[in-house]
Amino acid sequence: MSSQAPLWISEAEVVSLMGIGEAIRALEKGLLVEAAGxxxxxxxxxxxxxxxxxxxxxxxxxxxAGFVGTxxxxxxxxxxxxLLILFDSKTGALKAVFEAFALGQMRxxxxxxxxxxxxxAEGADEFAIIGTGRQALAQVAAVxxxxxxxxxxxxGRNEERRAQFVSTVEKAFCVEVAPCRSIAKAVEGASIITxxxxxxxPILFAEMVAAGCHINAxxxxxxxxxxxxxxxxxxxxxxxxxxxxxxxxxxxxxxEFLGSDTGHWSQVHSLAEVVASRxxxxxxxxxxxxxxxxxxxADLSLAIELYQRAVESGSGRRFEHPHRASLALQAVGKxxxxxxxxxxxxxx
Numbered sequence: 001m002s003s004q005a006p007l008w009i010s011e012a013e014v015v016s017l018m019g020i021g022e023a024i025r026a027l028e029k030g031l032l033v034e035a036a037g038x039x040x041x042x043x044x045x046x047x048x049x050x051x052x053x054x055x056x057x058x059x060x061x062x063x064x065a066g067f068v069g070t071x072x073x074x075x076x077x078x079x080x081x082x083l084l085i086l087f088d089s090k091t092g093a094l095k096a097v098f099e100a101f102a103l104g105q106m107r108x109x110x111x112x113x114x115x116x117x118x119x120x121a122e123g124a125d126e127f128a129i130i131g132t133g134r135q136a137l138a139q140v141a142a143v144x145x146x147x148x149x150x151x152x153x154x155x156g157r158n159e160e161r162r163a164q165f166v167s168t169v170e171k172a173f174c175v176e177v178a179p180c181r182s183i184a185k186a187v188e189g190a191s192i193i194t195x196x197x198x199x200x201x202p203i204l205f206a207e208m209v210a211a212g213c214h215i216n217a218x219x220x221x222x223x224x225x226x227x228x229x230x231x232x233x234x235x236x237x238x239x240x241x242x243x244x245x246x247x248x249x250x251x252x253x254x255x256e257f258l259g260s261d262t263g264h265w266s267q268v269h270s271l272a273e274v275v276a277s278r279x280x281x282x283x284x285x286x287x288x289x290x291x292x293x294x295x296x297x298a299d300l301s302l303a304i305e306l307y308q309r310a311v312e313s314g315s316g317r318r319f320e321h322p323h324r325a326s327l328a329l330q331a332v333g334k335x336x337x338x339x340x341x342x343x344x345x346x347x348x
Contacts, residue, residue, distance in 0.1 A: 005319060007311070009306065015102050018305065020106060024145060030300065044058045067095070067304050068087050070084070083097060085098075106138060108294060109142035113143065115271060128187045140152065152175050155180045192216075202253070204228055207231075226252050240274055241254070243270065253291070
């Protein structure tokens with residue numbers, strides 16, 4: 001088999017090749033490329049059906065690095081599956097296919113990690129996470145990687161799952177963990193709050209949040225969802241998004257708060273701008289908010305690094321990818337045989 005055959009990289013290999021700290025660094029590197037105008041984002045497109053099931057497509061181009069790619073996934077009540085497909089930007093050749101659930105978790109978490117690193121108070125040590133689903137553990141890891149958290153408060157609607165999550169966090173990290181019976185109790189006095197829920201109406205409001213807090217709003221990624229009340233944005237010293245163009249299309253919270261006036265949207269900064277400016281939280285800032293929708297540049301930032309590591313370490317599985325000319329010849333042959341069959345049928 002040719003050494004140029006594309007790689008199939010499994011979930012287990014993704015996890016073995018990259019940890020959350022490395023994912024945060026890979027994303028920062030990609031955001032600097034974006035800030036320099038050398039990476040382009042494909043705005044997410046999505047389709048919904050059956051009361052909340054969603055199909056997504058997202059992508060990006062890093063032409064100077066030689067890569068373009070797209071990620072697609074279906075999220076349903078019965079489960080979710082995602083794949084990321086990486087191509088050569090110059091030839092269009094398929095480079096790799098990633099099983100992308102773990103990659104997506106790290107991408108989403110690393111975005112919160114980067115935002116927390118640049119926007120949260122330096123000594124922020126009281127952390128609240130709202131939501132205990134599949135993204136939550138990686139979100140905890142990302143914040144713990146960039147801030148000296150002493151205590152984590154946890155709220156999730158399902159009491160049994162909340163208890164299981166607390167137990168998992170206690171085993172995985174050296175941090176005090178406190179389960180909470182309400183969102184208000186969980187966020188009281190917190191200096192960092194991460195929301196990663198599928199809420200369809202706002203669940204966090206300005207009066208619930210302490211001065212000096214940084215908020216990562218990670219869960220509401222389609223217009224049918226919302227986590228933050230408008231008064232949170234009204235009180236924010238700084239509002240940051242992963243993609244302004246994407247937020248204008250998909251963030252119901254920001255669309256309702258800012259409307260369609262481009263002048264109002266000028267107060268919203270991209271995460272790439274924040275990283276490139278090396279500008280940390282301003283002294284005396286009240287609230288900072290990072291609103292994430294997920295973007296292709298983040299996925300590709302991690303995927304390119306993972307691909308390079310896989311090639312260097314011999315990870316992944318090479319698989320046959322027939323040249324399209326040979327496939328065309330096969331198709332012609334099949335069509336010819338089909339026509340012969342048709343010609344042999346009386347009356348046709």
